Amino acid sequence: MNANLQRTPLYDRHVALGAKMVEFAGWSMPVQYDGLIAEHRRVRSAVGLFDVSHMGEIYFEGAGALATLDNLATNDVAGLQNGQVLYTALCNPQGGVRDDALVYRMSGERFVLVVNASNCAKIVDWAGENLGPATRMLDVSAQTALIAVQGPRSRELLQSCSTIGPLAQQLGALPYYWFVQGEVNGKPMVVSRTGYTGEVGYEVFVPNECAAGLWDELMERGRVFDCGPAGLGARDTLRFEVCFCLYGHELLEDVSPLEAGIAWTVKLKKPGFIGKEALVRQKQAGIPRQLVGFEIEAGARAIARQGYEVHAAGRRVGQVTSGTWSPTLERSLGLALVETAAAAGPLQVVVRGREVPLRTVPIPFHKPVSRA
Amino acid sequence: MAKIPKDLLYTEEHEWVHFSDDRTEATVGITDFAQKELGDIVYVELPQEGDALQHMESFGTIEAVKTVAELYAPLTGEVLETNHQLQDEPTLVNGSPYEDGWIIRMRVTNPDEAKALLSPEDYKARVAEGA
Numbered sequence: 001m002n003a004n005l006q007r008t009p010l011y012d013r014h015v016a017l018g019a020k021m022v023e024f025a026g027w028s029m030p031v032q033y034d035g036l037i038a039e040h041r042r043v044r045s046a047v048g049l050f051d052v053s054h055m056g057e058i059y060f061e062g063a064g065a066l067a068t069l070d071n072l073a074t075n076d077v078a079g080l081q082n083g084q085v086l087y088t089a090l091c092n093p094q095g096g097v098r099d100d101a102l103v104y105r106m107s108g109e110r111f112v113l114v115v116n117a118s119n120c121a122k123i124v125d126w127a128g129e130n131l132g133p134a135t136r137m138l139d140v141s142a143q144t145a146l147i148a149v150q151g152p153r154s155r156e157l158l159q160s161c162s163t164i165g166p167l168a169q170q171l172g173a174l175p176y177y178w179f180v181q182g183e184v185n186g187k188p189m190v191v192s193r194t195g196y197t198g199e200v201g202y203e204v205f206v207p208n209e210c211a212a213g214l215w216d217e218l219m220e221r222g223r224v225f226d227c228g229p230a231g232l233g234a235r236d237t238l239r240f241e242v243c244f245c246l247y248g249h250e251l252l253e254d255v256s257p258l259e260a261g262i263a264w265t266v267k268l269k270k271p272g273f274i275g276k277e278a279l280v281r282q283k284q285a286g287i288p289r290q291l292v293g294f295e296i297e298a299g300a301r302a303i304a305r306q307g308y309e310v311h312a313a314g315r316r317v318g319q320v321t322s323g324t325w326s327p328t329l330e331r332s333l334g335l336a337l338v339e340t341a342a343a344a345g346p347l348q349v350v351v352r353g354r355e356v357p358l359r360t361v362p363i364p365f366h367k368p369v370s371r372a
Numbered sequence: 373m374a375k376i377p378k379d380l381l382y383t384e385e386h387e388w389v390h391f392s393d394d395r396t397e398a399t400v401g402i403t404d405f406a407q408k409e410l411g412d413i414v415y416v417e418l419p420q421e422g423d424a425l426q427h428m429e430s431f432g433t434i435e436a437v438k439t440v441a442e443l444y445a446p447l448t449g450e451v452l453e454t455n456h457q458l459q460d461e462p463t464l465v466n467g468s469p470y471e472d473g474w475i476i477r478m479r480v481t482n483p484d485e486a487k488a489l490l491s492p493e494d495y496k497a498r499v500a501e502g503a
Binding site: 020031032035036037233236237301302303305324325327332352 | 415
């Protein structure tokens with residue numbers, strides 16, 4: 001089973017730490033180390049390290065690179081400055097989401113698109129089919145490692161690491177969704193103030209051969225900051241609490257960004273982008289479905305999971321996209337995509353054949369104090 | 373390595389069975405391997421005392437943070453007692469799957485069904501070949 005899975009440069013580290021390894025998007029990844037709840041709480045209270053080297057990184061270079069990306073993305077790529085990062089949807093012509101991604105602007109003719117591991121091959125093909133003139137594309141995913149350092153003590157930890165070098169001084173002034181570039185052992189390194197947990201945090205891109213050295217130093221220096229590794233299990237509960245979308249759950253090829261709660265990433269005033277006409281029509285006709293947040297009261301002792309049906313007045317009106325027990329809020333919470341007309345409730349979710357009442361709640365469920 | 377006590381019998385679904393001396397009763401729980409797979413447990417849905425149990429049919433559920441798993445009756449019989457502590461402390465199943473994390477105690481009505489249970493060696497082989 002494991003023979004054909006890809007391994008990140010940190011695979012041996014995870015195994016040595018006793019991580020439970022699982023298959024994710026064709027990779028062998030750590031789902032947990034000492035326990036999901038412990039790792040989750042460590043990120044919220046101190047700092048955690050995530051190996052997300054499985055994600056994809058694609059360079060777009062040339063005079064036409066900006067236009068190519070602005071055509072693929074719903075958000076305003078042209079408005080970026082050097083050193084800035086943009087979160088965007090990439091849509092199909094019907095306005096459904098092909099992936100959500102980050103665009104890093106190195107210069108007016110050099111960008112990096114960071115995509116989900118599960119969609120890397122798909123987006124490389126898609127971008128290749130939609131490459132504008134004067135644009136070169138280079139997929140560097142296989143050579144690039146990515147370590148996310150997330151939590152209230154993340155900056156202190158990074159600033160104590162010699163591997164980060166002179167970039168450490170720039171971290172204090174680095175705003176959310178900006179990045180700095182440097183070198184590690186003569187190779188390029190990027191540190192961005194981005195992340196998937198809602199806490200203040202950073203993501204460090206290094207060539208594969210530098211990953212283990214960086215991880216080891218972060219783990220060593222991290223001792224005094226109560227740092228520890230965090231797996232994909234905690235990554236999911238952390239993003240869920242702050243209602244960040246997960247591709248394959250809230251975002252799908254047949255779900256539009258307007259329905260999935262990320263309408264703010266869609267700039268319909270842009271002259272044109274793939275899916276724009278469909279999204280304009282959808283907005284004019286009325287957005288048919290919307291994402292709602294809900295809670296299942298404690299007495300029901302039930303957790304809603306992806307795919308569970310949502311009912312209103314005995315009729316199916318949608319399904320759960322993500323659901324879990326929240327380690328921070330200690331409640332059973334969920335997100336569901338439901339018919340807009342039914343979204344005000346009352347709603348029920350079907351859990352093992354039984355209709356359980358839902359209480360709709362505002363999202364995001366949690367707003368971290370440390371402020372991303 | 374998951375712990376597999378030698379004085380218990382096991383099922384394909386990762387439950388353990390501890391028989392009373394006369395084999396008329398049994399205590400049931402899930403194995404160390406199972407609790408590791410599930411991760412942090414949040415709710416345990418228990419049957420009622422007196423409920424009938426049918427071999428291989430679901431008698432309850434374990435909700436972990438990231439996944440849910442059914443509990444399957446290893447034998448036919450009747451629920452004598454359930455572990456009420458799991459209501460407030462579901463993580464007993466994680467921390468002590470073979471002792472404090474026991475789930476039900478049952479009357480065994482068909483002791484012949486025990487022949488279908490796995491020995492510790494057979495269960496160890498089952499775990500090794502993949503869940």
